[in-house]
Amino acid sequence: MNAFRHAMARILGQPLLGLAVVVALWFWAGMIDRATVQLLSFLMLNILLAQSINLLTGIAGQISLGHAGFFAIGAYAAGVLTKSHGISVPLALILAVALTAAVGWLLAIPAGRVKEFYLAMMTAGFGLLCFEIAKEWSSVTGGVVGLSGIASPTLRNLKVLGWTFDAVDLFRAMLVATAIVLLLMRNLVQSYHGRAFFAVQASEIAAGSMGIARGQVKRRAYAISGAMAGLAGALYAHLVGYLGPDSFGIMRSVEVLVMAIVGGMGTIVGPILGAALFTWLPERLQVFAEYQFMVYGLILMVIFLVLRRGIAGALTEPTRFIAVRAMAAARAADTKPAAPAPATNPGPADRPALLEVRDLARNFAGLVALDGVSLSLRPGRITALIGPNGSGKSTLVNVVSGIYQPSRGHVVLDGEEIGGKPDHMIAQRGLIRTFQDPRLVPSFTVRENILLGGQRHFRSPMLAAALRWPSTLREEADMVRRAEQVMALAGLDGVADQIIDSLPYGYRRLVEVGRAIMAEPTVVLLDEPAAGLSEAELGRLATMIRHLRDTGKAVLLIEHHMDFVNDIVDDVVVLDSGREIYRGDMRGMREDPAVIAAYLGVGQNDHA
């Protein structure tokens, strides 16, 4: 089975396969009957719709139960503009797509604030709102009677740039449009922009910690997804020539969702397969058409138990998220691993601090978690932050990295006040953190996860990525090369192409630290990186942390594993009940009465 999936992935990965299919369909359409051409045209629409929801839900992780809304807006915009305002078909199409993109962008503003079932309800509400408007705004949409007489091949009045399109012409236009959209989408998904979508899906907090601006990513996902569904809507208007509100009800949204889920969310090929299946089935199977909604319902009920990753997941290996050409370019270049930096002594203790925390406090509903902590992290030094459970260590990291707002005090990164700034801006400025529970993208390989650390260094605009501009590929190749170096350093090169979810726990920690190294930060905060690691893994972790130090980063290490801490740290700060109780070196800490009391309850002398 795995060999089969691998072979399928190779076949599907052939660059010319898509072109061959498009050319074949182009000529085939001229030889077949009208009904089949119509069916193929609907297939194109369904592919666009399924990909649209795939981008938003499967890739960016924002569930949508209202995709029919975008579809309706695109369809009515194209229909109304051409029929009632006499605007030419291509211009109306562009305007319809722009309008749905704008609606998507706007929807992202409220939708971006909620998650899970709130989001599902909100998008369902959006879809129903669009449906109600289509039904009730009779003066524009024709209300329940509908809007008829839109330029279409059936009426022989679909004129595009002086040509009169018949059904075959329209299909060919839709075929080309769909192929272009798919190509752009693939390019986007295999770029840092696409990986940012996945990062937001996996964990919004982790995405922020890599410098990904969640709000912006979501707005883009909604806008692109909206544009794709709007394009499908505009094409639909001209395909059928009549628009009635019943085509845009909740069931349309469900149908689109079913296609994408059954095909396989989060892949490019999946929604195509799903769209093909559900375009063909109702047409060819009378039974299916009769029981359509019961079947949809049943499919939604069992799909996650039966085929969790959809048809695509069962038949082929998942899409990868790095451009193949960038990988090839990176391989062709010299990929000698970065020589592990020679063991140097820690940086001098009197260099100006990279991170200065002054009198930082944070309360939670009356409970004081952090009560005026000050510390300085200097370049090339590793500072351990230790303390009993509940002493405020994690709160400190969360406040400094921008996840919590400080109640009081200052955080200065490299001379700039960052206290209270959003987490992704702090990460962009060079302060990178890891989490107690590693937060990676579970469907990504080790390499792809590491590459996410470089997110803050990518510069290519989205359009360039979608068009796969040479400069984008160069940038991607450079980053891949650096990721290879990080993996070599971490001893992860052997598992670079493994999906992170399939690897033992210890790897996830190492990958997360590797991702932090990839970010080339100025300051790194590591929250219990050694927890759950084997002896061998601890060795690799130590190498990685020393590498950070030797390249001049300031490192803060929260850790309970004292043997590990002892070997690598330069300075120690001990917290208890949100306050600093000790600052100095390791040996001094062991003998410090306040520290011993905090850990053991009373001074050692008590029992001696």
Add this chain to the structure above:
Amino acid sequence: MTFAGQLIFAGVCVGAVYALIALGLNLTFWATRTLNFGQGSLMMLCAVVAVMVFDGGFNIYLGLLAGVAVAGVIAAATEAIAIRPITRLTGSMGWVVTTLGVGIFLQGFVSKFFGSQALAFPSFLFSPRDYVSVLGVRLSAQYLIILVIALALVLLFELFQRRTAWGRALQAVAADQDLAAVMGIPVRLVVTLSFVASGLLAGVAGALVAQITGTVDAAFGFNLLIFGFVAAVIGGMGNTWGALLGGIFLGIMEKLVGGYVSTAAEQAIAFALLMIMLAVRPEGLLGEKEFVKV
């Protein structure tokens, strides 16, 4: 009574039913932090079963009993097949999709076997033409009784929750399942019973709405589910008094917009309200901000 007064009265009555739906959503939210997206179909199913039993020549109350029971059983089944196995596998998208699937299946089932045309729902309490005089004001008896039933259920529920061991157990399960379990509370049973109760409430709400509209069809429930959710969200998810407040607010808004602006905008206002509410204050008017632990 003035036009505005009549609209407000009708709004309060309809709103109380929305509160009942919201209460059903709150129950599953407490028990498992999930919502049943098939809840709308349960409302529809209860009304359809009642009509079928009634058309079969039986007493309408027997029909209602049967309908409510079916809704309760299916709600519990939904938890067992579409929520419990899924929450372990996937994130929240999983159960949203599976419970929606249950709802769509029921909807498809009803429209296939009972026809997609609207069925006439019998008037079981009063006819739409009955009026009663309260303090000299003529009020529709049907609306009034619906208000009384909905309010009584909300109050009874609040009492149950505050005054009985099982009510407190439900609160405990909502707050912390592990802690509830080590206190000896049978968490699984509480969850199952919550879903049953949630289904029963959905069934009653469905019957009450069908009483007002006079007909029921397969697509009857989904909008109601959204209205109930809007009520729950306005009041703050999980808050009983909030649900009542939110439901009545939504009901009045709906009727006022319908009366003064356009009946066409009656439904749209709820969807618009939902999006505005979630954007501005997702924790609701009475809710407290949930703290995200990292």
Add this chain to the structure above:
Amino acid sequence: MLELKNVSVAYGSIRALRGIDMVVQPGKITAVLGANGAGKSSLLRAIAGIAPVTEGDLLYRNASLKPYPAHRRARMGISLAMEGRRLFRHMAVEENLLLAWSFGPRRTPFAQAVRSVYDAFPILGERRTTKAGMLSGGQQQMLILSSVTIREPELMLLDEPSLGLAPIIVSQIFDFITAYAKARGTAVLLAEQMAVMALRVADHGYVLRGGQVVMHGASDELVKADIVSKLSAAYL
């Protein structure tokens, strides 16, 4: 009272405990010592039935606990006070106690049971209508302890009752535990990081490290073996 045989606990691919053997006697306090992440909480949670036991067996009064879910174990007289001040924060003090009592054996009427709680901790009586979340740390710990005792357990599992508390409050709480166990013959399993304090009240101790028992014995033996310094080296 309780006997653990080769018990292992794992959360997914993360192993928290490996092959634990342990005996807990009635009327005695058994301390489980170790640093953060040594597996103390996992051990207590496994006994209470809310952590997955992947290997081995737990015998309670000579019968296996494995077939019983957490709430059944709770009714069999096992009562866990979880770490991190886990209580129902939005409920009042007395509501917390009532809830704990309602699903317990209910041998004593609630009025009487709650009176003895307020006798032991008068401050809880004064603040009976206060929301548990608004209590101070020490008061919360008293309430957690009372929620355990009001169920009249035969085996108390206490997870870091000293966490984040001032020493004076800690000794007050430990004194209460000792007196309660001796008076009722209750078996106590006390998980603590504060080794000195714990060994002062415990009869027996087990030291965990990396999810395994590295040492065990009577408290005075452990003190004699200078376990505290060794522990101190392990923590610090």
